[in-house]
Amino acid sequence: MTLKPLGSRVVVEPIEQEDITAGGIVLPETAKEKPQKGKIISVGAGDRDESGKRIAMDVKAGDTVLFAKYSGTEIKVDGKKLLILRESDILAIVE
Amino acid sequence: MTLKPLGSRVVVEPIEQEDITAGGIVLPETAKEKPQKGKIISVGAGDRDESGKRIAMDVKAGDTVLFAKYSGTEIKVDGKKLLILRESDILAIVE
Amino acid sequence: MTLKPLGSRVVVEPIEQEDITAGGIVLPETAKEKPQKGKIISVGAGDRDESGKRIAMDVKAGDTVLFAKYSGTEIKVDGKKLLILRESDILAIVE
Amino acid sequence: MTLKPLGSRVVVEPIEQEDITAGGIVLPETAKEKPQKGKIISVGAGDRDESGKRIAMDVKAGDTVLFAKYSGTEIKVDGKKLLILRESDILAIVE
Amino acid sequence: MTLKPLGSRVVVEPIEQEDITAGGIVLPETAKEKPQKGKIISVGAGDRDESGKRIAMDVKAGDTVLFAKYSGTEIKVDGKKLLILRESDILAIVE
Amino acid sequence: MTLKPLGSRVVVEPIEQEDITAGGIVLPETAKEKPQKGKIISVGAGDRDESGKRIAMDVKAGDTVLFAKYSGTEIKVDGKKLLILRESDILAIVE
Amino acid sequence: MTLKPLGSRVVVEPIEQEDITAGGIVLPETAKEKPQKGKIISVGAGDRDESGKRIAMDVKAGDTVLFAKYSGTEIKVDGKKLLILRESDILAIVE
Numbered sequence: 001m002t003l004k005p006l007g008s009r010v011v012v013e014p015i016e017q018e019d020i021t022a023g024g025i026v027l028p029e030t031a032k033e034k035p036q037k038g039k040i041i042s043v044g045a046g047d048r049d050e051s052g053k054r055i056a057m058d059v060k061a062g063d064t065v066l067f068a069k070y071s072g073t074e075i076k077v078d079g080k081k082l083l084i085l086r087e088s089d090i091l092a093i094v095e
Numbered sequence: 096m097t098l099k100p101l102g103s104r105v106v107v108e109p110i111e112q113e114d115i116t117a118g119g120i121v122l123p124e125t126a127k128e129k130p131q132k133g134k135i136i137s138v139g140a141g142d143r144d145e146s147g148k149r150i151a152m153d154v155k156a157g158d159t160v161l162f163a164k165y166s167g168t169e170i171k172v173d174g175k176k177l178l179i180l181r182e183s184d185i186l187a188i189v190e
Numbered sequence: 191m192t193l194k195p196l197g198s199r200v201v202v203e204p205i206e207q208e209d210i211t212a213g214g215i216v217l218p219e220t221a222k223e224k225p226q227k228g229k230i231i232s233v234g235a236g237d238r239d240e241s242g243k244r245i246a247m248d249v250k251a252g253d254t255v256l257f258a259k260y261s262g263t264e265i266k267v268d269g270k271k272l273l274i275l276r277e278s279d280i281l282a283i284v285e
Numbered sequence: 286m287t288l289k290p291l292g293s294r295v296v297v298e299p300i301e302q303e304d305i306t307a308g309g310i311v312l313p314e315t316a317k318e319k320p321q322k323g324k325i326i327s328v329g330a331g332d333r334d335e336s337g338k339r340i341a342m343d344v345k346a347g348d349t350v351l352f353a354k355y356s357g358t359e360i361k362v363d364g365k366k367l368l369i370l371r372e373s374d375i376l377a378i379v380e
Numbered sequence: 381m382t383l384k385p386l387g388s389r390v391v392v393e394p395i396e397q398e399d400i401t402a403g404g405i406v407l408p409e410t411a412k413e414k415p416q417k418g419k420i421i422s423v424g425a426g427d428r429d430e431s432g433k434r435i436a437m438d439v440k441a442g443d444t445v446l447f448a449k450y451s452g453t454e455i456k457v458d459g460k461k462l463l464i465l466r467e468s469d470i471l472a473i474v475e
Numbered sequence: 476m477t478l479k480p481l482g483s484r485v486v487v488e489p490i491e492q493e494d495i496t497a498g499g500i501v502l503p504e505t506a507k508e509k510p511q512k513g514k515i516i517s518v519g520a521g522d523r524d525e526s527g528k529r530i531a532m533d534v535k536a537g538d539t540v541l542f543a544k545y546s547g548t549e550i551k552v553d554g555k556k557l558l559i560l561r562e563s564d565i566l567a568i569v570e
Numbered sequence: 571m572t573l574k575p576l577g578s579r580v581v582v583e584p585i586e587q588e589d590i591t592a593g594g595i596v597l598p599e600t601a602k603e604k605p606q607k608g609k610i611i612s613v614g615a616g617d618r619d620e621s622g623k624r625i626a627m628d629v630k631a632g633d634t635v636l637f638a639k640y641s642g643t644e645i646k647v648d649g650k651k652l653l654i655l656r657e658s659d660i661l662a663i664v665e
Contacts, residue, residue, distance in 0.1 A: 003187040098282040193377040383567040
């Protein structure tokens with residue numbers, strides 16, 4: 001069972017805080033707005049511009065990304081917690 | 096008696112929670128915003144872009160979709176509960 | 191005495207709940223947002239796009255439509271209660 | 286002394302309720318939003334589209350129109366009460 | 381010392397209520413939104429459309445205009461009270 | 476050390492009220508929104524229009540301008556108090 | 571481990587107040603909105619205009635910039651505190 005997000009939406013699997021520390025990124029406790037790390041599972045075809053053409057997505061399946069913590073919609077697929085976000089909620093790709 | 100939704104609207108028949116669990120998707124109880132699963136019954140001709148041309152719809156009758164729980168307008172047709180949603184309220188297609 | 195609605199507005203004659211039940215559509219009592227059924231009496235020439243051209247209307251006089259219950263402006267013409275709505279307030283055409 | 290409204294504005298002389306009843310239109314007392322009847326005295330040259338060209342007005346001096354009751358700006362010219370409205374506040378032309 | 385307003389702004393010298401009465405326009409005491417009369421002293425070069433070209437102004441220095449009472453910014457130049465308004469705050473030209 | 480403002484921003488050195496009085500402009504104490512006088516130190520390259528081209532600025536370094544009192548961001552450079560404003564916050568050029 | 575910001579976002583390393591004083595810029599204690607100084611570490615590819623083309627960024631890695639103090643999202647990478655900002659939050663480049 002797979003999810004095909006619509007428009008500029010992406011499906012992301014969040015990565016727990018412990019993994020983040022191991023990877024060298026520590027999210028500060030007093031941050032104004034705490035970002036969260038995750039892995040992109042699938043991406044939509046992109047929003048359409050005003051003439052109806054698709055705007056290419058800047059992220060792809062497999063990318064590790066940072067996104068604002070309380071964005072998106074949470075679902076569980078086969079026991080795994082996933083998030084459906086819009087690409088505009090993604091702050092940066094971690095390389 | 097059939098409903099022809101206007102613009103980018105779609106008519107969706109919601110699928111009950113029990114069915115969803117059986118299908119492998121469990122909606123978490125503590126989710127920030129709980130999505131709901133449904134089957135698309137009919138789709139509009141699409142919104143018009145700024146030059147008046149139709150923008151193609153990304154979903155079609157028969158698609159199983161996830162949408163935000165409190166979106167759309169509820170009606171009953173021949174005893175069946177249906178929802179009229181905008182395509183932008185649909186998060187993902189379940190395949 | 192007739193009314194010629196401006197832009198994308200339409201003049202609608204609401205159909206009472208009893209008629210709706212007879213026609214097979216029952217509006218649920220606990221619906222989040224209850225739609226209402228009505229018959230289109232007259233339609234405007236359509237809004238203009240950004241270059242000033244008219245955008246064609248998707249509904250026509252005679253159509254039976256569903257619209258959100260509290261939309262539009264209510265008037266009485268020759269004792270008949272009518273509503274002036276925008277086309278965007280119309281959810282679906284009943285066929 | 287005359288008023289030349291700017292952009293898509295129009296100058297309207299409201300018609301009292303009594304006249305409206307005589308003309309066959311009765312405004313319901315419990316209406317959600319009561320429209321008012323009036324006669325157009327003068328119209329602006331129209332708003333400009335994004336390339337600076339005028340968009341033609343859909344109403345002209347002499348038209349009898351319905352408009353939302355609390356829209357526009359009220360002035361008195363030579364003892365006559367007038368309203369300056371935007372064309373988008375006009376619901377329909379009464380013919 | 382002169383003021384050259386930017387964009388679609390204009391510099392207006394308000395005309396006192398007494399003058400207005402004399403000129404035949406009486407502003408009603410119970411008006412929803414009371415307009416004020418004034419004389420245009422200078423006008424800006426106009427806003428730019430989306431391709432960067434100037435949009436021509438509809439008013440010119442010397443015009444007597446009506447504008448919403450609490451719009452704009454008040455300054456004093458050589459003891460005279462002036463207002464800097466946007467053209468969109470002007471309701472009509474009095475001729 | 477110099478500041479190069481981004482987009483349509485400008486760096487302005489405010490002129491004290493005393494200087495303003497001397498120059499013939501007195502800011503009224505009861506004004507709804509008090510403007511402030513200042514001298515432009517540097518200007519940005521201009522915002523980009525929707526096709527990415529720069530829109531020319533209407534002010535230049537050296538201009539004396541009026542701007543709304545509480546707009547912009549205050550900084551101190553080498554002991555001098557400066558403001559970073561957007562061009563749209565500037566009401567008029569004083570000539 | 572590096573961060574590739576999306577769209578018009580930039581990654582900035584904030585510079586402490588002490589450094590700022592040494593460099594000649596003192597941020598006033600009573601400022602309405604205090605800006606902060608920082609060094610740009612990496613920049614996104616730019617937002618897309620309405621036809622999908624990238625809009626060039628006005629800042630580049632290595633630039634010293636002023637930005638509004640409470641803008642952006644704070645993260646820690648390898649013990650260093652960084653901010654992810656949008657280019658529109660940057661007030662000026664310090665040269």
